[in-house]
Amino acid sequence: MSVPRIAFRRVASFAVIALLTAVTLRAADVSYTVALTSPAQHLVEIQIILPPGPPTRELQLPVWNALYQVRDFAQFVDWVRAKDRAGNPLGIREVTDSRWRVDGAAQGAIVEYQMHIDSFGPFGAQLNSHHAFFNLAQMLMYPVDARNSPLTLHFSQLPSGWRIASALASPNFDFHAENYDRLVDSPVEIGDFKEFDFDESGGHFRVIIDADPSDYDPDKIVANLHKIVVAATSWMNDRPFGSYTFFYHFPRGPAGGGMEHSYCTAIDLNADTIKTTLYPLNSVTSHEFFHLWNVKRIRPQTLEPVDYTKENFTRALWFSEGVTSTVEEIIQLRAGLIDEKQFLTSLGNEITELESRPAHLTQSAEESSLDAWLEGQNYYRRPERSISYYNKGELLGFMLDLAVRESSHGQASLRDVMQWMNANYAKKGRFFDDSNGVREAAEAVIHADLSSFFAKYVAGTEEVPWNDFLLYVGLRVEQSSITVPDAGFIMSRNFNGPMSVVAVTSGSDAEGAGLQVGDVVTEVQGKPAAEDSEQQLARLRPGDSLSIRVRARRGTERELKWKIAGRQEVSFQVKDLDQVTPEQRSHRAAWLKGEAETGRTPAP
Numbered sequence: 001m002s003v004p005r006i007a008f009r010r011v012a013s014f015a016v017i018a019l020l021t022a023v024t025l026r027a028a029d030v031s032y033t034v035a036l037t038s039p040a041q042h043l044v045e046i047q048i049i050l051p052p053g054p055p056t057r058e059l060q061l062p063v064w065n066a067l068y069q070v071r072d073f074a075q076f077v078d079w080v081r082a083k084d085r086a087g088n089p090l091g092i093r094e095v096t097d098s099r100w101r102v103d104g105a106a107q108g109a110i111v112e113y114q115m116h117i118d119s120f121g122p123f124g125a126q127l128n129s130h131h132a133f134f135n136l137a138q139m140l141m142y143p144v145d146a147r148n149s150p151l152t153l154h155f156s157q158l159p160s161g162w163r164i165a166s167a168l169a170s171p172n173f174d175f176h177a178e179n180y181d182r183l184v185d186s187p188v189e190i191g192d193f194k195e196f197d198f199d200e201s202g203g204h205f206r207v208i209i210d211a212d213p214s215d216y217d218p219d220k221i222v223a224n225l226h227k228i229v230v231a232a233t234s235w236m237n238d239r240p241f242g243s244y245t246f247f248y249h250f251p252r253g254p255a256g257g258g259m260e261h262s263y264c265t266a267i268d269l270n271a272d273t274i275k276t277t278l279y280p281l282n283s284v285t286s287h288e289f290f291h292l293w294n295v296k297r298i299r300p301q302t303l304e305p306v307d308y309t310k311e312n313f314t315r316a317l318w319f320s321e322g323v324t325s326t327v328e329e330i331i332q333l334r335a336g337l338i339d340e341k342q343f344l345t346s347l348g349n350e351i352t353e354l355e356s357r358p359a360h361l362t363q364s365a366e367e368s369s370l371d372a373w374l375e376g377q378n379y380y381r382r383p384e385r386s387i388s389y390y391n392k393g394e395l396l397g398f399m400l401d402l403a404v405r406e407s408s409h410g411q412a413s414l415r416d417v418m419q420w421m422n423a424n425y426a427k428k429g430r431f432f433d434d435s436n437g438v439r440e441a442a443e444a445v446i447h448a449d450l451s452s453f454f455a456k457y458v459a460g461t462e463e464v465p466w467n468d469f470l471l472y473v474g475l476r477v478e479q480s481s482i483t484v485p486d487a488g489f490i491m492s493r494n495f496n497g498p499m500s501v502v503a504v505t506s507g508s509d510a511e512g513a514g515l516q517v518g519d520v521v522t523e524v525q526g527k528p529a530a531e532d533s534e535q536q537l538a539r540l541r542p543g544d545s546l547s548i549r550v551r552a553r554r555g556t557e558r559e560l561k562w563k564i565a566g567r568q569e570v571s572f573q574v575k576d577l578d579q580v581t582p583e584q585r586s587h588r589a590a591w592l593k594g595e596a597e598t599g600r601t602p603a604p
């Protein structure tokens, strides 16, 4: 838990006059100061004060954070130096590209370095003339021998009018955390943001918005947040926090994504998108909010403790991410933000997405989880190479829900599985054993064996027999062949990287026009390439003209034009069975409306 700065001050001054033990305790704190030295140049200067201790200390800057991708944040460290408390220089040298060793630090040391910080969005750290948003693990080195020690953080040289928001403490210039991991789980917004507060279901909520006020309606957003909080906390029958913060950025350029934390979430959405509809805001907020349980507290052992020096491999992302997407749909349905028709349409779309990727027959949900670290690579993102653990995991969440309901004769559901994991792992400070831990929970609530489900569909690549699962609720999938527009190529981007061509269909007009794998797409139909470019392509009809600007690997930029072709694709829709029995109807009502659910937490 974080200690508000005011309480810390009281303890510290009391310690000075009276208690030697308390002085020793406070003196062990590692103290950080982040100076916003040059916002326009994206430069910060960071000072770390190490307390007295061993003569030789090592400092490590994480190589990954927020995304399951090694991003080597040390590339942005311009220089590093060290001195003693009196200001005399100390020796400091690199041990690896992300680790430094200071000598002569027995009486304490001051380490200073400058970083260039300009990665936008909820997965990055950025300082510019407009604001700062910091994921602190991307900036702060930790003392290797004191990662679990308490520490303090101070920001200096703030431009006038800028304020600080963090889930760590009330807005102030100093923050205190019990250890490094807790500190870096609390991103910080600094700037001239708007703040809205509300109370709901016994908790206090802060909404920090960095956007042009003409681009959004705070009343509508807060009204939806109330609904999401009620739906999620009542579904979990739990609220493991007193206060929670929603950070939103609505830039007028490329945006998209949300990042979960234990006591907050950071979400970026394009301003034009949220002017049209709050649907993306509702869905990403439901997803990130549910993560405060699933992945932050209900956490796989393979992600604990975090190793910041290299990839952390886990088989559990199909559950930690994918089943979070399942519950994201359930929360929205229960909150009244989507209706049953939209819920089932979305289920059909997810099935279409999985079935359209040939790799669903070669890569399992567990392998997709392990391979998350390859997602930054263009080749890996091809449909023949990989599936998404979000997509398959979400579908496995729905199928597991139906399987649990059927085998427990309606006495248990996915909700009970999640509550069991909350009670038996999260609340007991334990971590679960990846897919085995999920299976243990599901089997505990239904008192039956689920090894075949996990062997075939989680660890294996067998086709999921959708109709076998859907039968319980009187539904089935209907396949239809539809003509879809085909531009002859696939493009994708790695979070805030450029939009790149990852595949070109052989013999297509795209190939004829000279498009090549690796080309960077800069414009589509005269508009800058962004996350909505693929939807833009999907809206074109066979025969329509397409115009894109691309930059080749060697830097030459050119405009290419060709006509959109048509291609047959199998689409899956979730439909009623021809004869739906009253029993199936009541199962469906329990599934979609939450009727006859126990909501209890069974004993382990």
Ligand SMILES: [Zn+2]
Pocket: 260, 287, 288, 291, 320, 321, 324
């Ligand atoms: Zn997620």
